[in-house]
Amino acid sequence: MLKNPKYVYGPQTVLVPANINFGDYVLGKMWPFRQNVAMINGATDEHLTYSDIIQQAMNFAVSLTRMGVRKGDTIALFSENRQEYWGAVVGVACTGAILTTINTGYAKDELIHVTNISKPKYFIISSTMYEIHAKTIRSLEFVKKIIVFDGAKFQNTLSFDDLVFEKNGLIKNVNYEEFQSVEVEGQTDTLFIMYSSGTTGLPKGVMTTHLNVITACGLPASHDASKMSLTISPWYHVMGLVGTLTALVTGRTAVYLSKFSVDTYLKAIEKYKVVQLTVVPPVLVAVCKNKSKYDLSSVRMIYSGAAPLHKDTIKDVEATFPNVEGVYQGYGATEVTLAVLRYQFNDPINKLGSVGVISPNTILKVVDIETREPLGPNQRGELCAKGELLMKGYVNIGRGSDFDEEGFYKTGDIAYYDEDRYFFIVDRLKELIKYKGFQVPPAEIEAVLLQHEGIKEAAVVGIEDRAAGEVPLAFVVPQPRQTLTEKEVQNFVAERLSNPKHLRGGVRFVNQIPKSPAGKLLRKDLRKMLKTSKSKL
Structure with missing residues (x-):
């Protein structure tokens, strides 16, 4: 009956129509x-x-x-x-x-x-x-x-x-x-099934209800509806699908592109005098490295999502866009129907590195990884979320370990909030690799590697990459008396999995994969190996 003082509660300001279709x-x-x-197709x-x-x-x-x-x-x-x-x-x-x-x-x-x-x-x-x-x-x-x-x-x-x-x-x-x-029945009937990869590796079907999406569309706007926007987010992804729907309900005009190239992107900004950009961090990195001369003076606001934005990238962005007034970040997931942490376009505060404040009709808590006890300001733990933005569930999968006993979704991300209730994402508890905003599950790549007759064991981790965020790297134990090359293993994966899952980080050949007594891969130990001398047979 009483609110928990260590939970962060969003305002209950989203109004829902009686007919929830x-x-x-x-x-x-x-x-x-x-x-x-x-909408305007920026290419045609x-x-x-x-x-x-x-x-x-x-x-x-x-x-x-x-x-x-x-x-x-x-x-x-x-x-x-x-x-x-x-x-x-x-x-x-x-x-x-x-x-x-x-x-x-x-x-x-x-x-x-x-x-x-x-x-x-x-x-x-x-x-x-x-x-x-x-x-x-x-x-x-x-x-x-x-x-x-x-x-x-x-x-x-x-x-x-x-x-x-x-x-x-x-x-x-x-x-x-x-x-x-x-x-x-808008509160329970599924509207969308989108796909999100958990730590089990293979994509899971996320069921989003009519109420979930109406709630997302009722949130305070992150963009100024009167100003021209540009987006290249793929519309099959929650950032593109729900993000665009939240724009359509405001009457906003947006330029879009069906595929990304730096020159086409920059030409669209110049031609349509774009004021607002919605991007993933790798796009900003590519734009900042481009030496072509375009008029980017119209850009005032940049909203970044799907992956962390490094502070040095923000500084590069401010140098590239001479009139930019703010580079904002948000935080969300397919499971929470876009964003549970965000900035509004007219927010007077923009804390460097923060992903903003809690969205309306949402409850968040940060809990100790071991004890699961809720934590207060400036204490790091796992971020958990519930509310009207939280998915109905996964198709044909029980809630299991993805939810706690109070019904909070366990995001798998390590976060904290400050005294002003602004949140910061500092690390990932989950093992997903974030390549250009795509979630790449190591277990899926490992399953493919083990199909190779010359591979005895395999483990995959993400390594930092300035342009892409992270790229997958494989540790491989060859079968006895087998000779493998790095290129052969990379090609084997590339022929079987989509582009974000290719082994851009390379292949390290090792004698064994570190495991716990229960047989679980110890990815932390693998990452330590990367910091030492190059792993080899």
Whole structure:
């Protein structure tokens, strides 16, 4: 009945509509801005208005329902950033179906793994992804129909354009005043399934409810809705998916890119007089190293997430962007529907190295690693979170060790907060490697390494890299009388896993892998070995 004085409580300021269907919620929020431009493709200058998104979403929802989609069905979205994406996202939400967004960088085995978690009946896919993965997707027995973007026609597929655009004759434009989303139980019904890798290695399906996402969209804005923004976050990732939705409800205009190159990025800033940037740290590092001359004077605010931002990088950023007024960080995870720690765009305080203050409708605690007792200011321990942003759970996995007895999610990150309740992330308890904002699970790479007939044992750790944050390095024990080369092992992994999981840190050949009496890999000992002389046979 009494608040714990060592917990940090966010204000209860997010208002939730009585009808907790995210589809209805976001359509209602976008409607007043229907004449405004929502998005601009920074590479092609294509413009997308809020009216375009609303119309596409309603038409698509009606088409899906006629096709047989029902509340609780799962629909996969597998595409690079493109303008049809948001009509598809909102349209699926309106049907009461579950949307699962899939990483466009996945290799075949990774794609099979995640789709076997969510088992989508329908696939919405770009022609680029279809040409690469058609055979794999068609081998999935639970997939009934495939819908392809960009007007592409493939055998036994449906065209997204035919289901969405009136000019194609299959659908009449739906009137906003006559449209209503399928009724859902917003507090418990799943809206999104996204994928997050835990310490077990393989990705897990994170179930996010309608209420989770409405709460995230109701948080105080981290950006000024009246100023031009630029984002390159992939929309399948929580930072891109939920982050963009939180922008759409404010009527903001944003420039986006489907892929990153330094020159294209800097040209977009100059051309559109971008004021606000949303980035991951490696992008800032690449931009600061670029010697090309672009006019970056319009940039006033930079918001960084997905990985820690080093203090020296912040100094480089301030030198590169002459008029920048603030470089802000936030902290979150797929499991907490984007961010539980953040700055607002008009926050007068920006403490160097801090990830901000607690988000509304959230409770945080920092606990002692051994005793699990809550700690006070300036004491380091594991950060734990609960509240309306906390996921429903993992698909087909019990809460187990990911939650404590009070229902707090154990983030696996070491943090502390100061006397002003500003939080600082100082280390990771989990063993995940953060490569350019991607979570790379060592156990997944180790499992692949052990498939090599010449490898007896293997262990993977992350090593610091200025440009990428961390890169994976493998310790390998060869089979007796086997001769392996570093390049051979690196290629073996590269052929089987997606780009962030490649062994950019190299391979060290050793006689044995240090383990505890229980057989657990001692990664701390491996990291100590890296600080000594180069490991070799």
